[in-house]
Amino acid sequence: MPDRPASTSSTTSAPSVGVANDVVNVALLKGAVARLAPVLPLLTELGERFARTGHELALVGGPVRDAFLGRVSPDLDLTTDASPDEIIEAVLGWADAHWDIGREFGTIGLRKGEHTIEITTYRADVYDRTSRKPEVMFGDTLEGDLGRRDFSVNAMAIRLPSLEFVDVHGGLADLAARRLMTPAAPEESFADDPLRMLRAARFASQLGFEVAPEVRAAMTDRAQSLEIVSAERIRDEFTKLLLSPRPRVGLTLLVDTGLADVFVPELPALRLELDEHHRHKDVYEHSLIVLEQAIDLEGPADGPPESVPGPDLVLRLAALFHDIGKPATRRFEPGGGVSFHHHELVGAKLTSKRMKAMRFDKDTTKQVARLVELHLRFHGYGDGQWTDSAVRRYVTDAGPLLPRLHRLTRSDSTTRNARKAQRLRTAYDDLEARIAKLAAEEELAAVRPELDGNEIAQALGIKPGPVLGEAYKYLLSVRLDDGPIGKDAAREKLLAWWAEREAGDRG
Structure with a gap:
C-alpha cells in the first residue's frame, strides 16, 4: 500500500488537516468549506444536540468527498455512537419528521426543512464471505467505522459540532491524486464485500479517478466472487455506471478485470478476433464508440421528451447492446468477407434474456430489446427510395421509441470514411424530414384505422x-x-x- 499520511485535527471555524505540505491541497480545503457553508449551521446545531446527550456525531462519506471535489452532494450522511433509539431521542422536537425503515442496520432518517438526513450508528460488521449479507454489528469509534468503508476517499469525516476533520486512511491524499484505494488491503475489502469491485468501476466513471494498481489486481483475482452478490444489487451499480458522465472508463475496467464475464458476458464476447486482413471492425470498440456518440446526442436534463433528456438509461443500454447478436451470427464468406445476418433479431433476444437475468423491469427491458431489433431498419432506406408506406411503418413500429431510435441509428455510424459518413447523415436527415412532413399531414404519432x-x-x-x-x-x-x-x-x-x-x- 502506498505511503499515504493519516491525520486528525480540529478547528472551530473550518475543517483542517495536519499532514505534510506536499500532500495537503489547501485549495481542496477551502473549496470544501465553501461547499459546506450553506449546511454548516444546520449540522453544527444537530451536532450540539448530540453532544448534550453525551454522544458523538460526524458528517461522513460522500458528502465530505464531494465537498472536497467542489461538488454539492444531494445527501447528508452522518454517523454516531448513539443507538437508533438514542438517535430518535436526540432529534425529537428538532426534526420535522423521522423514520426508522433502516433501523436494523442502525439507520434513522429525518427531515429538517428542505434537507433529508440519514444518521447511522457506527458499524463494525463481520462477513462470513460466503454471502454478501454481513452480520450487522455496531461499533464504538468513528475510526473503526471509517475502516469498514469501501474506499479511502469515502472514509473521511468531519466531527460535529467541532468541525474536526478526520482522515485516518489518507483519503485526502488519494482524492488529490484522483486515485481509488481501499482503507484495508484490497483483497480483504473485496472478500468482505465483492460488490465493492463494481463500485470501483462506477466511481472511476463518475469521478474520473484512476483505480490503484493493487485494487485492479485484486478485482481481477477476485472477479468470480461477484457471483455471491444478488442480481438486483449488481443491476443497480451497473445502472449508476451507465448513467455516469464517462461510462466507457468503468465498462473497460469491468471487461479487463473479468468482472463483466460474471454478470454481462455478452459485452466481453464482442471482442471478436479480427481476421488477418482486418476486414471487419472490432465490435467491442465499435459498441463503446456508439455509446459515447449516443450520449453526445442526448438532450439537456430539463429538455422536452422528444429531445431524449440525458442521462437516458434506455438509449445507453440499447447503444451498448445493439450488436451483441454479432458473435452468434458471424459467418466467414467465400472471398474473405464477414457477415452477421439477422444479428439484430438475435441481439434483441439476447438483450431481453440478459436484462431479465439482471432483474431490470419489464418496460425497460422491452424498450431496449425493441431498439436493438430496430437499429438496422434504416439501412434499407438507401438513397431515399422508401415509399410513404415504408416511412409510416418505420414510425409506427418505433412508436414512442422513435426519438431514441433516431439517436441510436445516427450513433451507429463509426466509419472513418468521411464520404460514407456524410452520405449516411444526409440520408437520415432526409428520412427525418419525410417523417416530419408526413407527421404534419397525417398525425403519424397516433396512426389508427379510419374506422374504430x-x-x-x-x-x-x-x-x-x-x-x-x-x-x-x-x-x-x-x-x-x-x-x-x-x-x-x-x-x-x-x-x-x-x-x-x-x-x-x-x-
Whole structure:
C-alpha cells in the first residue's frame, strides 16, 4: 500500500488537516468549506444536540468527498455512537419528521426543512464471505467505522459540532491524486464485500479517478466472487455506471478485470478476433464508440421528451447492446468477407434474456430489446427510395421509441470514411424530414384505422373477439399503406376484404 499520511485535527471555524505540505491541497480545503457553508449551521446545531446527550456525531462519506471535489452532494450522511433509539431521542422536537425503515442496520432518517438526513450508528460488521449479507454489528469509534468503508476517499469525516476533520486512511491524499484505494488491503475489502469491485468501476466513471494498481489486481483475482452478490444489487451499480458522465472508463475496467464475464458476458464476447486482413471492425470498440456518440446526442436534463433528456438509461443500454447478436451470427464468406445476418433479431433476444437475468423491469427491458431489433431498419432506406408506406411503418413500429431510435441509428455510424459518413447523415436527415412532413399531414404519432372497433363491428355485423381484432389489423395495414383515404373508402376496402375472407372459408 502506498505511503499515504493519516491525520486528525480540529478547528472551530473550518475543517483542517495536519499532514505534510506536499500532500495537503489547501485549495481542496477551502473549496470544501465553501461547499459546506450553506449546511454548516444546520449540522453544527444537530451536532450540539448530540453532544448534550453525551454522544458523538460526524458528517461522513460522500458528502465530505464531494465537498472536497467542489461538488454539492444531494445527501447528508452522518454517523454516531448513539443507538437508533438514542438517535430518535436526540432529534425529537428538532426534526420535522423521522423514520426508522433502516433501523436494523442502525439507520434513522429525518427531515429538517428542505434537507433529508440519514444518521447511522457506527458499524463494525463481520462477513462470513460466503454471502454478501454481513452480520450487522455496531461499533464504538468513528475510526473503526471509517475502516469498514469501501474506499479511502469515502472514509473521511468531519466531527460535529467541532468541525474536526478526520482522515485516518489518507483519503485526502488519494482524492488529490484522483486515485481509488481501499482503507484495508484490497483483497480483504473485496472478500468482505465483492460488490465493492463494481463500485470501483462506477466511481472511476463518475469521478474520473484512476483505480490503484493493487485494487485492479485484486478485482481481477477476485472477479468470480461477484457471483455471491444478488442480481438486483449488481443491476443497480451497473445502472449508476451507465448513467455516469464517462461510462466507457468503468465498462473497460469491468471487461479487463473479468468482472463483466460474471454478470454481462455478452459485452466481453464482442471482442471478436479480427481476421488477418482486418476486414471487419472490432465490435467491442465499435459498441463503446456508439455509446459515447449516443450520449453526445442526448438532450439537456430539463429538455422536452422528444429531445431524449440525458442521462437516458434506455438509449445507453440499447447503444451498448445493439450488436451483441454479432458473435452468434458471424459467418466467414467465400472471398474473405464477414457477415452477421439477422444479428439484430438475435441481439434483441439476447438483450431481453440478459436484462431479465439482471432483474431490470419489464418496460425497460422491452424498450431496449425493441431498439436493438430496430437499429438496422434504416439501412434499407438507401438513397431515399422508401415509399410513404415504408416511412409510416418505420414510425409506427418505433412508436414512442422513435426519438431514441433516431439517436441510436445516427450513433451507429463509426466509419472513418468521411464520404460514407456524410452520405449516411444526409440520408437520415432526409428520412427525418419525410417523417416530419408526413407527421404534419397525417398525425403519424397516433396512426389508427379510419374506422374504430365499433364501426368495424357494425359494418361486418360481428361481435367483439378475435375476428374483430383481425379486421382491425387489416384496416391498420390499409392506413399505413395508403395513408388517409376517408371512412367510406376504408369501409369499402374492409367489406371487400371480408368478402374475400368469407369466400376463402367456404372454399
